Amino acid sequence: MATRHDTAAPPAKEGGAAPGRPPADAVPEQERRRRARLSRRWQRDVRWSPYAFVSPFFLLFVAFGLFPLVYTGWASLHQVELTAPTDMNWVGLRNYTRIFDDDFFWNAAKNTLTIGIISTVPQLLMAMGIAHILNYKLRASTFYRVAMLAPYATSIAAASLVFVLLFGRDYGMINWALDFVGVDPVDWQGDKWPSQIAVSSIIIWRWTGYNALIYLAAMQAIPQDLYESAALDGANRWQQFFHVTLPSLRPTILFTVVVSTIGASQVFGEPLLFDANKGASGGAEHQFQTLGLYLYEQGWVNQHLGRASAIAWTMFLILIVIGIVNYVISRRLRASS
């Protein structure tokens, strides 16, 4: 697809080899030099402008993405306090041993995992089902798509505050509805599993429609004749879904799984604002404290930036492991198909 600009015609001023022009040696010396200069500038432009075009992105990325990432690793080997962030004392791996010895770290890691699973799995499954339905011919299909994307427009802050009220123990809408069907009220903020489900529901609510649109886009790119030939071979609609739709969506599914996993690994605002005590502990018994929240608690509440950096790097390493696992699985899947 790429255009080779260096093989494209030279600029008009240089003229090319148009017939009827005076021979080259008839051109005055001054004019010839001017053309040579233009030609050199032309070469330089073609050669270097691609780099000029991509460099702002990379410069900003290095300054605000890569450098901080590496520096976090460096800071994780030091004792750094929030009150004097420029004073760094080398402590080696002590920050890491400190957090690994901390029960709250493992608790937060476990919570991040469980919240990640109960928010990601139902979200992607529902998104898939809805995308499948949206792929039918429907009246007012644009309306459903826009309505489903409305939660995406709300912020973590606003959504979390609303869900706190909806999940209220005494006067919340959800417990009222449960009572209506004869279920005892649930302490959505105090108990471990209910609170994790409630936090996950904020995430599910905000992202299901978005993921459904991504799946829908991929479904619409599947050629119709695949379905037709499958049907002629006698596949019913379920078989078509499993043998045509799902295999075609494999790259998209992997993409959404990776993105959702990264998102789930850094859940922060939802549990922060869901806490009735307005603290960073993720509930009175840390029952829904995530790694993101634990990082914030260590860094900004307890003011140990070095230890917070160690948490950040541990999260990074976990993500790399997940990335490798994903890669291996996707290669296996590709090989088997």
Added chain:
Amino acid sequence: MTTTVTPPETTPAKAAKRPRLPKSARAGGQLHGGPIAYAILILFTIVSLFPLVWTAIAASRDNQRLAQTPPPFWFGSNLFNNLEIAWKDANLGEAFFNTTLVAGISALTIVCLSTIAGFAFAKLRFKGRNALMLIVIGTMMVPPQLSVIPLYMMVAKLDWTDQLQAVIFPSLVSAFGVFFMRQYLIQALPDEIIEAARVDGASSWRVVWHVVFPTARPAMAVLGMLMFVQTWNDFLWPFLVLTQTGNPTVQVAVAGLGRGYTPDQSLIMAGALLGTLPLLLVFAIFGKQIVGGIMQGAVKG
């Protein structure tokens, strides 16, 4: 056992007919949705919209009414009163101005930088292009949370705490934006047009200005809206560097409402409503384009 035997007279009749595609062959885009499909969609739409509507209902009530069962299902008379108090309490006027500024500058910069970088990746040939594109895609995988601590140190050192530039600078690039514009330009910009401009003697920058930008305008608009929404809703970083009293963004201000010690729920809901309303308006007007943009960014890896 006898039921499995097909009556002999129907078989030739069937074979004589022109083979028709089974109904199931038309699944996947051609089949019309049945009542069950509509029921599921409508249910899901209600679940999607209900918390938003209920925010408005709660914002129109008073605190006492919200602490009663059953919860209110219809609007009360306190809406404008609550909105006014929330507006003042949470410093929302300033917050709106700040957030519009931050999101506007970020979105505009991201769109321009992504377009020229996306153009280079889509249409120009240069050494290291594929490797650099891989890096761009790789950066989409690095969570921003991991760089928060050094950024905070930088901001502290520069004395930018509570200053808007602390929020603006780290949000000026988007790997997704580069990827998005690349996908769009590969298809939307024919090579011949660039070549023609080249033959006419246009420099690379002139090509960008006179050919790429006009072609990319629809995608730029969509990307701009997506990035505006994202920056507007950004929470973690503004929460760390801005305080509620200093120079809050809308999200910091709204979160601050919820963290007061004597929370008045109807006021919190009024604040949440105010914080969400501008974006919902954008969605109501440009929803179709935004949906199209997200779907377009999703296909073809």
